[in-house]
Amino acid sequence: xxxxxxxxxxxxAVINSSLAGVIAxxxxxxxxxxxxxxxGGIAGVLEDDIIEITDFSVERxxxxxxxxxxxxxxxxxxxxxxxxxxxxxxxxxxxxxIGAFFYIGGNDSMDTVDKLSRYGNKTGSAVRICGVxxxxxxDLVITDHTPGFGSAAKFVANCVRQLALDTAVYKMKSVIVLxxxxxxxxxxxxxxxLGNDADVLGTDIICLPERVFDAEKFLEKVAKNAxxxxxxxxxxxxxxxxxDGKYIGESLSLKQANxxxxxxxxxxxxxxxxxxxxxxxxxxxxxxELSTLQRCFSQGAxxxxxxxxxxxxxxxxxxxxxxxxxxxxxxxxLSDAPYKMEIVPHxxxxxxxxEKAVPDNMITADGMGITKDFIKYARPLIDGxxxxxxxxxxxxxxxx
Amino acid sequence: xxxxxxxxxxxxAVINSSLAGVIAxxxxxxxxxxxxxxxGGIAGVLEDDIIEITDFSVERxxxxxxxxxxxxxxxxxxxxxxxxxxxxxxxxxxxxxIGAFFYIGGNDSMDTVDKLSRYGNKTGSAVRICGVxxxxxxDLVITDHTPGFGSAAKFVANCVRQLALDTAVYKMKSVIVLxxxxxxxxxxxxxxxLGNDADVLGTDIICLPERVFDAEKFLEKVAKNAxxxxxxxxxxxxxxxxxDGKYIGESLSLKQANxxxxxxxxxxxxxxxxxxxxxxxxxxxxxxELSTLQRCFSQGAxxxxxxxxxxxxxxxxxxxxxxxxxxxxxxxxLSDAPYKMEIVPHxxxxxxxxEKAVPDNMITADGMGITKDFIKYARPLIDGxxxxxxxxxxxxxxxx
Numbered sequence: 001x002x003x004x005x006x007x008x009x010x011x012x013a014v015i016n017s018s019l020a021g022v023i024a025x026x027x028x029x030x031x032x033x034x035x036x037x038x039x040g041g042i043a044g045v046l047e048d049d050i051i052e053i054t055d056f057s058v059e060r061x062x063x064x065x066x067x068x069x070x071x072x073x074x075x076x077x078x079x080x081x082x083x084x085x086x087x088x089x090x091x092x093x094x095x096x097x098i099g100a101f102f103y104i105g106g107n108d109s110m111d112t113v114d115k116l117s118r119y120g121n122k123t124g125s126a127v128r129i130c131g132v133x134x135x136x137x138x139d140l141v142i143t144d145h146t147p148g149f150g151s152a153a154k155f156v157a158n159c160v161r162q163l164a165l166d167t168a169v170y171k172m173k174s175v176i177v178l179x180x181x182x183x184x185x186x187x188x189x190x191x192x193x194l195g196n197d198a199d200v201l202g203t204d205i206i207c208l209p210e211r212v213f214d215a216e217k218f219l220e221k222v223a224k225n226a227x228x229x230x231x232x233x234x235x236x237x238x239x240x241x242x243x244d245g246k247y248i249g250e251s252l253s254l255k256q257a258n259x260x261x262x263x264x265x266x267x268x269x270x271x272x273x274x275x276x277x278x279x280x281x282x283x284x285x286x287x288x289e290l291s292t293l294q295r296c297f298s299q300g301a302x303x304x305x306x307x308x309x310x311x312x313x314x315x316x317x318x319x320x321x322x323x324x325x326x327x328x329x330x331x332x333x334l335s336d337a338p339y340k341m342e343i344v345p346h347x348x349x350x351x352x353x354x355e356k357a358v359p360d361n362m363i364t365a366d367g368m369g370i371t372k373d374f375i376k377y378a379r380p381l382i383d384g385x386x387x388x389x390x391x392x393x394x395x396x397x398x399x400x
Numbered sequence: 401x402x403x404x405x406x407x408x409x410x411x412x413a414v415i416n417s418s419l420a421g422v423i424a425x426x427x428x429x430x431x432x433x434x435x436x437x438x439x440g441g442i443a444g445v446l447e448d449d450i451i452e453i454t455d456f457s458v459e460r461x462x463x464x465x466x467x468x469x470x471x472x473x474x475x476x477x478x479x480x481x482x483x484x485x486x487x488x489x490x491x492x493x494x495x496x497x498i499g500a501f502f503y504i505g506g507n508d509s510m511d512t513v514d515k516l517s518r519y520g521n522k523t524g525s526a527v528r529i530c531g532v533x534x535x536x537x538x539d540l541v542i543t544d545h546t547p548g549f550g551s552a553a554k555f556v557a558n559c560v561r562q563l564a565l566d567t568a569v570y571k572m573k574s575v576i577v578l579x580x581x582x583x584x585x586x587x588x589x590x591x592x593x594l595g596n597d598a599d600v601l602g603t604d605i606i607c608l609p610e611r612v613f614d615a616e617k618f619l620e621k622v623a624k625n626a627x628x629x630x631x632x633x634x635x636x637x638x639x640x641x642x643x644d645g646k647y648i649g650e651s652l653s654l655k656q657a658n659x660x661x662x663x664x665x666x667x668x669x670x671x672x673x674x675x676x677x678x679x680x681x682x683x684x685x686x687x688x689e690l691s692t693l694q695r696c697f698s699q700g701a702x703x704x705x706x707x708x709x710x711x712x713x714x715x716x717x718x719x720x721x722x723x724x725x726x727x728x729x730x731x732x733x734l735s736d737a738p739y740k741m742e743i744v745p746h747x748x749x750x751x752x753x754x755e756k757a758v759p760d761n762m763i764t765a766d767g768m769g770i771t772k773d774f775i776k777y778a779r780p781l782i783d784g785x786x787x788x789x790x791x792x793x794x795x796x797x798x799x800x
Contacts, residue, residue: 069565165469166696199799291688296566382793393782
């Protein structure tokens with residue numbers, strides 16, 4: 001049989017490491033003949049935009065493992081309920097003699113996997129449908145964590161540490177508002193706390209979407225830290241909300257409070273919070289949006305993440321060959337220290353369309369900080385430096 | 401005798417590597433007894449905020465070499481012409497039995513070195529006054545380049561490369577406006593071109609302060625590239641100016657042209673250019689400001705830069721001991737391939753208060769691109785990965 005693999009949703013630093021794992025698993029098995037890739041995810045399948053990727057040398061697989069973004073391209077397509085679409089997709093599977101389809105992605109992609117799997121079951125298709133987890137948001141349920149999170153978290157943590165040193169050089173006090181991705185779950189914003197060490201408290205105000213943003217209490221804590229001259233980095237999730245349940249980034253009341261600063265409306269939540277601090281406290285404030293860098297900075301990827309992303313792809317092929325379908329490989333933590341994981345398949349129907357928020361025990365009582373439970377959980381995920389291949393001073397990549 | 405060292409101006413990824421070089425040079429010489437550091441630059445000298453830093457272990461020096469930002473703190477103080485200030489400074493030198501003063505910094509700091517040196521000459525002081533170059537702006541004259549530039553350039557280049565891959569995943573065309581530091585010289589913005597390789601043209605619109613920004617021609621080139629689906633990254637120096645000589649970031653005419661986008665005024669030049677593109681061409685555009693990350697990202701520092709910064713500090717001590725004063729160690733390029741440099745002292749009076757712009761042969765005829773001459777010049781400076789010491793997934797640093 002042949003296999004088909006696609007990538008979907010926002011890119012990460014290690015989504016191609018999972019692709020490398022699927023390709024390596026495919027090459028190793030004598031049951032698998034050709035390996036195909038769908039260009040642009042499930043939309044590419046529907047357009048019959050399929051390329052063969054069987055012939056990957058060991059050297060090229062090593063480059064693929066360190067190439068950020070989606071080698072095969074991506075899409076944001078969500079499947080509807082019309083039979084026609086599914087018929088077309090399974091028609092493509094038949095055309096290429098596909099025995100197993102692997103879809104590397106996050107929440108929306110697992111919805112696609114679930115729907116394809118249901119359709120396959122209903123129609124008695126033999127094609128195994130497999131999800132491979134990836135998302136910097138770390139918001140998939142059942143699995144301990146998701147590939148992509150560790151590397152993004154490591155980038156955030158190192159930025160916090162380095163920016164904290166940079167901010168401390170002048171005697172005048174100033175703060176940085178660091179705007180971090182994660183619309184509905186605060187995992188990546190929480191990772192800012194990993195940038196603290198015994199020497200320097202880089203940040204201890206960390207605002208997640210899991211807690212209501214209270215401007216008054218927030219300003220109190222900012223003023224207190226500024227007085228003490230500690231923790232110049234304020235980590236803000238792009239998804240923080242006010243008591244009215246609305247995103248602060250779209251909050252009219254806060255914008256109006258910032259008279260004359262209507263521009264903040266379009267500058268994102270970071271600028272709104274920046275204006276709050278500088279207007280109300282008169283502290284010099286600068287906003288830094290980590291933007292897409294936090295999801296594509298493979299130069300700072302964690303070895304743990306790169307290897308686990310690869311393993312998720314590789315094991316998926318093994319699971320599919322052993323007859324599993326409609327599953328996603330999940331990480332099951334066996335111990336924190338030494339850090340030990342095992343990968344087990346789990347029905348994707350229990351994963352798709354659920355979201356895992358940061359739990360209460362990882363958030364401090366004041367709702368603006370992170371506890372040691374989070375540090376214990378997340379630290380192993382950002383650990384280790386993979387061997388990196390450079391050329392002319394920039395990381396070497398491979399493209400289609 | 402004892403020596404005193406200070407740091408000044410904006411931090412870089414390797415300014416502490418130069419400090420490590422001064423300390424190592426001081427420790428090695430049997431003519432030098434104690435090594436002192438001024439906390440907060442020349443302002444710290446004036447406040448008698450002096451600490452002893454003689455006892456650095458080999459291990460701590462290794463950490464110092466990879467610690468970004470200014471270990472000793474910084475200031476932005478420019479010396480005036482009042483005798484009293486100079487008397488006070490030389491009084492502090494006397495108090496601590498200082499035989500040589502080392503000031504690590506950029507253009508403004510070299511002005512300080514020059515002024516102190518003139519005062520010393522006038523008064524017959526035996527204290528040797530030494531400048532040690534550092535600036536991500538690369539705008540000091542005489543020297544081939546400045547420590548700090550290579551690492552910042554490497555960060556910019558790797559960001560361009562990674563962001564170009566990230567932007568390419570969706571079939572819809574979009575561009576990123578990358579706002580890069582450098583108010584008066586475009587060296588660091590030019591470094592975006594180092595992010596291109598044979599596979600992927602990440603950027604070919606690079607706008608420097610050295611050329612007038614012509615919005616019409618700019619939009620033409622953006623539209624042409626977007627049609628071809630190439631070069632999604634547009635590198636913009638924060639210091640680009642219009643034909644009226646005013647910074648685009650403050651240009652009223654462009655702001656007015658963006659009706660209803662008065663917010664752009666405060667979002668920096670990147671947002672203004674973003675609005676230009678999205679308004680006039682209807683192309684999806686995102687601005688990324690690299691902000692202070694580009695000067696403090698030691699996690700991505702170039703080995704060449706780290707070693708040269710160290711050598712600049714170390715050689716300064718040697719030069720001072722051999723009797724030189726009022727100098728700055730300059731890099732003299734012996735060959736491009738293999739890359740070879742030597743370090744020679746040069747009178748600081750011929751360096752302070754001059755600025756080196758990107759020369760004509762490095763800018764394309766259309767004024768919006770970079771030639772191979774720049775690539776040849778800059779590529780060796782971003783080369784090599786230093787050994788890095790990590791702890792818990794984040795780079796390990798040392799602080800005062």
